[in-house]
Amino acid sequence: MYDANSLKAELNDRGWRLTPQRETILNVFIDLEKGKHLSAEDLDTLLQEQGKPISLSTIYRTVKLMARMGILRELELAEGHKHYELNQPYPHHHHHLICVKCNETIEFKSDAVLKIGSKTAKKLGFHLLDCQLSIHAICPQC
Amino acid sequence: MYDANSLKAELNDRGWRLTPQRETILNVFIDLEKGKHLSAEDLDTLLQEQGKPISLSTIYRTVKLMARMGILRELELAEGHKHYELNQPYPHHHHHLICVKCNETIEFKSDAVLKIGSKTAKKLGFHLLDCQLSIHAICPQC
DNA sequence: CTTTCTGCAAATAGTTTGCAGCCGA
C-alpha cells in the first residue's frame, strides 16, 4: 500500500514530483470507504468540502497519472464518466458486476481471474497494471 | 448468431422495429474480420465507403441499443472513444489485453473467466449481457 | 394510422490544453 514516502519515491524514479495536491488525492483514496469509488467531479466536491480544494484540471491530471502508474484503477461503472479507486493487490483485488439499467454495482473477488490475468500478461512479456473483470448485466429489479 | 430475422424477432419482442439502418449495421459487424472492432466514427466512414451512409446519430443510437440487447459488446480499448464488436458466445468469446501506452491490443480466450462471469451473474439473479476481462499493461516495446 | 425511427443541427458534458506564475528537487 502506498503512503507519501513510497509515492514520492515512485514519482521521483520517473522524473516526476511529489506535490501537496498529489499527496492529498492519494490520501483521499486511502481513506475512502471500502467499495467506494470516485469520479473526478466527486473528488472535486469532496476536496472542496474538506477545505482542501484542488483545481479540476489537476484532479484529472492526477488520477490519470496515478492510473498509468498502477496506483489507481480506472473503472467504467456508469456511462459518461470514469470512476477511480485504489488498485489494491491480492487479497483485496476485486471485480465488478454492473446493472446496465440502474448502475447498481456489486463487487466480487476471484483469485482465479487475477491469476489468469497475471499469467497472461507475463506470458506475453507485458508489465501488468490492472486486471478487471467487468460483468454487464441486468439486475433482478430491472 | 444473429441475422435479419432473429434481429427482427428480438427487436419486435421489445416493442422496437427492424429498420434498414439497423440491419445494415448488424451486417457490418457480422462481416467484420475476426479480431476487429469499430468506433462510431469508423462505422460512419465504412458505411460511407460502402455507399450505404447512415447518420452518425443513428449509428450512436444503434450501437448503444445493440449493446444493451447483448448483441454487441462495448469495448474501452483506447482513451476517449468506445469500440464495438459482435458479442459472440462460447467458444468465440474472448478478452483483451491492452498496452496503455501504445494501445496495442491482444485478444485471448479463457473458458474459466467466462464460467466465473456467468456463475456470478446467475448466483445474484442478474441477466448476463457481457463479461469481459480487461488487462491493462505495458507492452515489451513501451 | 399510430408510434417508433431517422437525419439534421444544435446542445451537452466530460475531459484536455495553453499559458503564466509557482515550487519541489
Added chain:
DNA sequence: TCGGCTGCAAACTATTTGCAGAAAG
C-alpha cells in the same frame, strides 16, 4: 536554479438530444 506542476479559462470532441418528416407494424 530549472523543469515540472498548478490553476484558470478556453478549447475540444465524443456523444446526446429536440424536432419534423419518413416509415415500420
